[in-house]
Amino acid sequence: MKNIILKLIGILGLIYAGLFVIFFFDLDGKFLYYVFEPFMVKHYDKMERKDNTATPYDMKEDVMK
Amino acid sequence: MKMGEIRDKVRGKFAGKPAKEGTVKIGSKRSLKKVASDFWYGKPHEERRLGDLYIGDTGLYKHREWRGVVDTMYYFNMIWLYNYAHMVTDIMKYGGGPKGVINFAKGTWRYRWMGQTYLTVMHWFDRGLEGMRGPILRGSAWHYRGMVSETIRQFQEMFACDKKLHGGIESEQWKHNIAHNETVSGSIFYGFHDVLEDIPLEMIPYFVTCHVNNHTVLHYIDAAQSIGLPSDPCPMCQAEYGIFVLDDYPDFAPTMITSNEACDGSVATSVLQDWFLNRPLFAMPQPMRYDDPLVQKHCQKEIEECWKFIEKQYGVKFDWDMYCKYAEEQNKLTAFEHEKWDVAANTPYYPINGVAQALYRIYYSQDGNRPIWHEIDEYVRKIMNKTVRNQIVTLPKTRHRVIAWSCAPLYYSNWCTWAYNCWGLNCVINMDSLMFDQFLRTDTYEHALEDLSWYNEKAPMRAMAVGGHEHILSLWDYMEKFNCDMVVMYDQLQCKGMQGIHGVFEDEFRKRDIHAIWVPHALPDKRTVSRKEIRKIINDYMITVMREEPLDPTLLDFEDDSSW
Numbered sequence: 001m002k003n004i005i006l007k008l009i010g011i012l013g014l015i016y017a018g019l020f021v022i023f024f025f026d027l028d029g030k031f032l033y034y035v036f037e038p039f040m041v042k043h044y045d046k047m048e049r050k051d052n053t054a055t056p057y058d059m060k061e062d063v064m065k
Numbered sequence: 066m067k068m069g070e071i072r073d074k075v076r077g078k079f080a081g082k083p084a085k086e087g088t089v090k091i092g093s094k095r096s097l098k099k100v101a102s103d104f105w106y107g108k109p110h111e112e113r114r115l116g117d118l119y120i121g122d123t124g125l126y127k128h129r130e131w132r133g134v135v136d137t138m139y140y141f142n143m144i145w146l147y148n149y150a151h152m153v154t155d156i157m158k159y160g161g162g163p164k165g166v167i168n169f170a171k172g173t174w175r176y177r178w179m180g181q182t183y184l185t186v187m188h189w190f191d192r193g194l195e196g197m198r199g200p201i202l203r204g205s206a207w208h209y210r211g212m213v214s215e216t217i218r219q220f221q222e223m224f225a226c227d228k229k230l231h232g233g234i235e236s237e238q239w240k241h242n243i244a245h246n247e248t249v250s251g252s253i254f255y256g257f258h259d260v261l262e263d264i265p266l267e268m269i270p271y272f273v274t275c276h277v278n279n280h281t282v283l284h285y286i287d288a289a290q291s292i293g294l295p296s297d298p299c300p301m302c303q304a305e306y307g308i309f310v311l312d313d314y315p316d317f318a319p320t321m322i323t324s325n326e327a328c329d330g331s332v333a334t335s336v337l338q339d340w341f342l343n344r345p346l347f348a349m350p351q352p353m354r355y356d357d358p359l360v361q362k363h364c365q366k367e368i369e370e371c372w373k374f375i376e377k378q379y380g381v382k383f384d385w386d387m388y389c390k391y392a393e394e395q396n397k398l399t400a401f402e403h404e405k406w407d408v409a410a411n412t413p414y415y416p417i418n419g420v421a422q423a424l425y426r427i428y429y430s431q432d433g434n435r436p437i438w439h440e441i442d443e444y445v446r447k448i449m450n451k452t453v454r455n456q457i458v459t460l461p462k463t464r465h466r467v468i469a470w471s472c473a474p475l476y477y478s479n480w481c482t483w484a485y486n487c488w489g490l491n492c493v494i495n496m497d498s499l500m501f502d503q504f505l506r507t508d509t510y511e512h513a514l515e516d517l518s519w520y521n522e523k524a525p526m527r528a529m530a531v532g533g534h535e536h537i538l539s540l541w542d543y544m545e546k547f548n549c550d551m552v553v554m555y556d557q558l559q560c561k562g563m564q565g566i567h568g569v570f571e572d573e574f575r576k577r578d579i580h581a582i583w584v585p586h587a588l589p590d591k592r593t594v595s596r597k598e599i600r601k602i603i604n605d606y607m608i609t610v611m612r613e614e615p616l617d618p619t620l621l622d623f624e625d626d627s628s629w
Binding site: 007019020023024029040048050051055057 | 076123125126127128129141145146177180181184185187188191280284292307310311312313340341343627
């Protein structure tokens with residue numbers, strides 16, 4: 001039991017230290033800037049979108065009815 | 066690549082520059098003492114060299130700032146970890162459990178303003194809180210936390226009922242949502258608050274994005290111009306209808322309450338939204354010259370008409386008791402704001418920095434009463450009381466107390482953090498904070514309507530900017546009230562209203578012998594006047610007119626064009 005608790009504390013300590021490294025060296029920012037954002041931008045750029053400008057000017061109606 | 070090159074590259078990305086030689090002999094007793102002191106307390110302001118921490122023009126850090134043990138650990142535990150963890154819990158809480166995570170993922174995949182912007186939110190904290198220590202770090206961070214939580218609530222509410230994310234299904238909640246323009250205050254809907262959910266349509270897809278990651282908004286501005294709309298009106302209006310041109314708005318409500326916001330540029334927003342949305346829409350214009358008693362009557366009538374529109378569309382009745390309950394709750398927020406202003410104006414112990422003050426105030430007063438604002442105010446109250454009791458000077462390197470006037474550059478709302486770190490300019494208060502300064506009486510229906518109408522008229526960009534010269538020139542009174550000796554005068558290049566009064570201010574500054582720095586910008590669009598250009602203007606004034614030396618010379622000139 002004591003060993004398990006010590007192991008658990010050790011694992012949590014390692015996770016905490018790992019998170020501190022991510023924080024201190026701004027690894028979260030670097031990941032988002034160099035990897036995540038460019039990937040998402042590519043995705044949004046090629047996304048098919050409805051052409052809202054094709055909406056007829058006179059199709060106003062009460063959609064609650 | 067040779068090992069040496071790899072090592073240099075890694076050092077360039079992650080390590081700061083080595084300390085300048087010749088000051089303290091390495092290995093000497095004094096140097097060890099100094100290293101230990103810097104480690105424990107953080108470096109003194111003049112030795113921080115914050116500009117050396119940036120990687121190129123990305124705005125990323127080689128490493129985040131070491132603020133001393135206590136403040137670094139506070140930042141790590143109570144800001145970075147706390148906020149990342151609470152973002153997850155907020156997504157679940159406001160999204161109705163684990164399905165909230167699925168809606169969040171769907172929304173992130175569907176909307177550029179979501180996926181490209183909000184995951185970078187911790188850098189928004191970093192930029193605003195650079196160089197902050199002690200209570201001002203804590204108080205300002207709580208303000209940021211409030212804004213993050215409320216932002217998550219709003220987009221989770223939108224995603225939960227968004228027809229575009231749910232195969233075109235009109236859920237029960239969709240039928241009980243009201244979409245409204247971001248400058249239509251949440252307080253208008255207090256009488257329906259428990260039965261209908263009001264969500265500002267552009268606040269999260271447009272306004273907040275500009276502060277967090279200013280890359281996103283440029284797509285919407287360009288989209289607006291791509292269909293032939295002119296490029297010279299306010300880019301805020303352009304971005305708002307650009308979202309519709311790109312079909313990047315969530316479809317979460319059957320009706321829309323719109324507004325002319327502060328200027329005629331945004332009339333186009335309302336007209337185009339009416340076209341694109343194709344659903345019942347109520348346009349509730351806000352008057353410009355609002356002192357006229359006849360305008361008051363008109364504005365009150367408009368609010369009542371809006372309530373009638375909601376009653377008709379949703380089949381619910383305006384509930385007076387419900388209105389009173391939430392108006393009184395909101396008054397508590399206003400009362401605390403006055404307490405904060407009192408401390409900011411009369412003491413050096415105010416634990417909120419310029420950017421946190423400006424953004425939090427405009428956010429909650431526009432958004433209306435929500436539990437998170439009360440929660441945050443309680444945290445901040447404790448910090449402020451302690452700071453005042455112990456007489457802790459929160460920005461000890463203050464050389465000038467600054468008031469910022471007119472509308473701020475959204476892509477550089479954290480300029481005041483930079484200005485303090487570089488020049489000791491302490492932006493005590495700003496114009497946007499002073500708007501919405503109105504208690505809502507609830508003793509009679511007539512008083513309630515009268516005050517709500519005033520509140521609506523004191524909306525952003527309206528109370529002072531386009532409300533008439535007697536309001537815009539109230540700057541002098543506020544300068545005195547807040548004990549300021551300098552003005553940073555924002556010059557929104559595409560605001561026709563404020564451009565018209567430029568010369569009046571020039572004359573008045575000269576006549577009154579006031580140091581004023583004009584800061585040109587184009588609200589959300591960083592391409593017109595870059596952040597670097599804004600810094601250069603302030604630097605030039607501080608060097609050539611004020612004849613002062615920078616506190617941190619590494620912040621004088623650096624690139625950040627590609628940063629968030």
